[in-house]
Amino acid sequence: MAATKTAIDLSAAMVTQAVPLADWLLVAPILLTMAGGALTIILRKKSAAQPWIAISVISLVLLSNIALLNHVLSNGVVTMVMGSWLPPFGIAFTADALGALLALTASVATLCVAIFAMNSIAANERRYGFYPFLLMLLCGVTGSFLTGDIFNLYVWFEVLLISSFGLQVLGNEKTQIDGAVKYAVLNLIATTLFLAATGLLYGLVGTLNMADIATKVKAFDNSGPVLGLATLYFLAFGMKAAAFPVNFWLPASYHTPRLVVTAIFAGLLTKVGVYALLRVMILLMPEGRDWLASLIGVVAIATMLTGAFGALAQTDIRRTMAYLVIAGIGAMLSGIAVGNQVAISGTIFYSMHSVLIMTALYLLVAFMYQMSGTFSLREIGGLYIRTPLGAGIALILLLAVAGLPPFSGFWAKLLLVAGALEADRGWVAFGILASGLLTTIAVGRIWIFAFWRGGNENTVDGIQALPIAGSADASDVSASIWLPLIVLTALIVVIGVLPEGVMSISEYGAKTLIDPTVYIGSVFGGAQ
């Protein structure tokens, strides 16, 4: 019996040599977050220790993601297969510049949220699992960015979805349950459609490995099924990314959870939908994208305009921000609609920018609420005198989300507009610029009313009204609130002033997506 075992040549089906140490970076973020999540659940009653465990785990994830991005930039696309089975049999984890960049940005945003939550999440809510859910959310998001297997992508979607449900209802208030019903039902339907599309794709090409799918779809003569699948994927991921007209769950639910929770939702969740669209539309089914290009363009512009007009129409600042998330999604979709290399790198740059800016903006809203005691644009006011530093941060963040220079959003929009003009799609470029103008009005109004004006809406010019009872003073605001706000703002300014680094990473990511030979080579060549 022993003799027959040695006679089997395993090298035909398995990776026989040991995995290089650097490739473990691919799974390190997932292992770390899973272990951290388990540890925080075990220590669920030690609510004082929880933030420190979570912060140290996320810091390790951040370091590992920096190393991974560095590894990808110097060595090209990296692949590791589970259980050493050769792809397409083993589940592959494949990191290209796009995935590594977004994974890194996601860990930065999560770290800021974990620090911010130290003082804004009550001890009993920590016992109900804020930090375990946060870690598992990061686990799901990072897994989605790094996996190279489409069914595995579905599993990561479910991991992040169930964690987000837990975070959504943290606090157990009426409005939260109301918001959770809408959020949960629509997101679950979207992922189920994604699963259905994946099942059909498997029936079509007989494989789930993304590199393998990209090769086999290209060799397909009959394009009908591919176009149908691309449409189904577009619907499923559009729903997750909150694209018009399937975006109404977002403003209905994003203002209900704790604001730190909303910050991480707005930063990460919709971007995962955009990321999945990039993978499926550009890497897997470029033919489907070409066919759908006009539809995606119309959807993108409608999404941008809904976002911008919705932001203008809201009195509640939290809901204004929810519409700004939607406007950003529209801008990212417009890059997919245009589809050339400049526009795709614009989408990647914008996704990265959007993770940082939307997290920062919701943290800013939480800070503004602490300072003023209200979310209503009619009642808020007088914050400039009370916190000049806060007013400065707010001005930078609000101008950055509208895409004004010299902040990070400007370069992303520049790439998107340049790409649209290069591809002779002036109407897409016009949509981006028009929504940028409307967004500027919406955010400018927030800054003028909340910071510039002396008090609520009846305050006469030049008079400083008394603050609303119960609102904090600037000296009461703890370092755990200032630190994430300042770090995120600094990142946005630094990327805006020195955009070359992120721009070249985005271009590299776009190049790998449009011409997948490197990606496919990494999966099939590197392991053999």
Place this chain on the structure above:
Amino acid sequence: METLFAVLVGVLFGGATYLLLSRKLVRILLGIAILGNAVNLLIFTAGRLTRDVPPIIPVNSYLPVEATANPLPQALVLTAIVISFSFLTFFLVLGYRAYQELGTDDILEMRVAEPKEHHEPPLGY
């Protein structure tokens, strides 16, 4: 065989869509349950149906001797069943809590999270 299953999947999708369009939360949850099962059946069918030949390689050979049933869709469906089951459990609790807290299972009346009265944003400084 595949045709029959395809029709069945279509019927299940139709029923699920009908229930999802309902106003009552309980019916929506039933629709989600049926939708999950419809997709499971779809994956199973998409992996081609082969009866009576389990995917087992005989002793002393490296390859199966004849075309066997495809084991991969079964693994996928198993994963999907576990996930959809746990989600359904969460949804049932969520629906029950929503009924307890909000006093209704009619989604048109579930408007606690919406702004109470329509305040327009300030138009002038």
